[in-house]
Amino acid sequence: EVQLVESGGGLVKPGGSLRLSCAASGFTFSSYSMNWVRQAPGKGLEWVSSISSSSSYIYYADSVKGRFTISRDNAKNSLYLQMNSLRAEDTAVYYCAREPSYYDSSGSYYYYYGMDVWGQGTTVTVSS
């Protein structure tokens, strides 16, 4: 069964740090780009960060740039999000999501297929 399981959420004070993990199973993790997407209480979805299959390409939303770091360990089938300098507005459910997309052989066109597998989410609460 294809599965993503997040962990590492919790209650942290403003200015603190947390490291989220996402364990993948049931598919070849090293072949997929991965994303973190968050959802504040009662709000919509907000993309946080993306990492390509080999970690060559990494992107962040402006709201987290310089504070969050995405990484992966393909040998451990795991995705991570290191969150530093946390703020109240970072309070959210954090989802990891698989992105089954790839460049063509020339490297000039990216075939995009959305985010097709999501974890159940882990809750991060930033409060004093």
Next chain:
Amino acid sequence: EIVLTQSPGTLSLSPGERATLSCRASQSVSSSYLAWYQQKPGQAPRLLIYGASSRATGIPDRFSGSGSGTDFTLTISRLEPEDFAVYYCQQYGSSPLVTFGGGTKVEIK
């Protein structure tokens, strides 16, 4: 920065009715990079449509997507009880790399 605006915010319909959800982009979006998701309370989002009009694996054919440029539409031909949920459009590729719309809630009338 690209912004996706979804309308209406809430759609009140009865089972069996047709639902038409709109997603408008502030700049042109390649239809290859436009996706739709469904989210039910307490659950993770589920991919419905990618490439503006291609159904994801296992998605019933009552769900269809269309559009190009700045205007995209998700249509549910006949609402089933399990379709009442929040729907999000999403674009890939423009700055920022990924953007979600604010969502449309489809509720039972």
